Amino acid sequence: MTDTHENQPPKAACAWLVRLPEIFEGIAADVLQRFGAISSTRLGQDYYLIKTATPEAIQRSEVAKFARWNLPMDHTWPCNAQKMDGFIEKAAQTLIKKFGERKPQGIFIGTLHPTSPDKYYKGLASNLRGRVLQLFPKLAAGAVEEQDATAETLFCLVGKEGLFCGMQSPRASNGLYAGGSKYIDQDAPDTISRAGAKIAEALHYLLLHRPPLKEGSHWLELGACPGGMTSELLARGQRVTAIDRAPLDKRLDGRPGLKFVLADVAEFQPRAGTTYDALLCDMNGPPEESIEQVIRLSRSLKKGGLVVFTLKVPRIENVEEPCELFRLIASMSKAAGLSLLAQTHLTYNRHEFTLFLEKPRD
Template identity: 50%
Template sequence: MSDPITTHLIRISEVFADLIPDILEKLGAEKWKKLGPEYFLIDTANATLLRDGPAAKFIRFQIQVKHSWPCNPEKMDSFIEKAAQATYYKCESYNPQTILVGRLDTSSTKNYYKALASNFRGRALQVFELPESAPKSAEEQDPDKASLFCFVGKGGLFCGMSTPREAGGLHPGGTKYISQNSEDTISRAGAKVAEALHYLAMFRAPLPKYASWLELGASPGGMTSELLKRNYSVTAIDRAALDVRLANHLDLKVIRDDVAAFIPPKGIRYDAILSDMNGPAKLAITNVTRLVDFLKPGGLVITTLKTTGASSVEEIDELEKDVLKLAKEGGLTLITKTHLTYNRQEFTLFFEKV
């Protein structure tokens, strides 16, 4: 007897557009429909593939759909009121800790759906009458308690219950968007590590202020800058220079050296290692694991799995297995992994020292 078919809303980054048909097949999608630039509605009889299958890593965010209203909201009279009432009758019994609403097309410059999402959430919160203790924002959620995530777009309304941790983020669609428009921005890598730390907060407490970071391949300093803004101390290793705006920072030590040759001074122990180095993925993780002895017990490692040269889901999956094997042999335990907004064809991996 086969498992029942369930419907899921999933998000896969456009950077993997060429792999979408193969990804959906390996996710067990028996039927699917594209709802936005990165959103897909899929039917599957094997939902475990969405969590543990070889293509699960490509999913940035997911919910099992508990209520949907396929329609064009722009052409519906009283859409917000009707949608809020229907969602209440369908989902009230699930007792969500809060209600969050996102757009199916976050890249659109049209303000209609941004306003619709905000107004629908406001009305839904009134209809559900959540207790005063309910989280007032996405960041206040308990990552292990279920929330009602809803999405609106030209395809209609789609809602599902999930804990933020299982869904893939505190916000509808995944991690918090970090703007790069500031004049102080050195590179997009700064936004990448800020987003990574935001995601990691669902799995472990943030490192305290003044924690010490060893950053491998730091130039030009985008990630370095973000760590310094958070009052961390950073030892940055790179043969190339860092941006002049970081010169003379009291909490920054720059060492012009080859990462593969660098050896920390005797007695030094770091709270975390950060690596976003280009090059072969297995070489990158080897450069990290040879420095694990200089991490404190329980120390954190954040690194990227570059998939350059891997052109299929199978090749990327094998590359990931090889990297995780090397990390485990080097004394690291995987905490979690994800694909971030600012990741290209790469994944961010989070480890702890065993």
């Protein structure tokens, strides 16, 4: 009998753009190797252009959690746009010729250096998108949050390294924006802490996987002090029961929709019959202990209730230890009846990942 696998030709390598947050720079080579990278070129602050015969590993392998965003490279144009006459028109004509018949639901263009103080490429990206939209027929998604998470979008990134484009669904890419990140202004005068940016981005990311919670939904927040996340939830019309041993920022005093309980999370017990739509945990300390409290209190979640859990890793010095800790937390959650909906590394995460869990609807 002939082994059919032996007769199959090897897969051809394809170009792929992956975004590994700068905090993972020390393990980037190992992660890229596990993605099957035959070669890699660093672009921008934390992008890598790789060639791989196993792109499925980027989205479905155990180390996929280290890639914040990914995109197949259907068109790459290494160039210095700043020194080129007519770059916008040349690029726009190329995009309509190459992608017009594929009918993307939307077109979104970002920069390879999104946090750079130099605004040139941010302006270039905006002007290029404007010209491209003039050439394409009317698109179904004119704004980021209008996208169908499962339909293909044309994403492009531009920078001093050139123009890099591809089509893929936002869910497969792991983000609704080109580059995957929604940047939040942390310098606003009413900002209580950077944790507020985390939950704001987390709720945006969640649109990839389920509809947003209705206004007036009731959240149970564990370890809420000083109240950065609490403030963001209240600003979105949510109700919050916040638990912490330390008081919240005084700016939250008297806010409608807020109930604060000054107590240790481990000692808190909801009043009989109380149910919540969602549970939020960003507590410090060993994640094994934090998830035990989440599991205990998830009994008060409604069917289909959401859990947003920050998995805090002591240090990320290799690939194996974070993955082992992740497996433990996922296993504990599953045993308690909570299903893992998604996981990602948000822009405002450090040595941590954000996990999204759900309570069964049946």
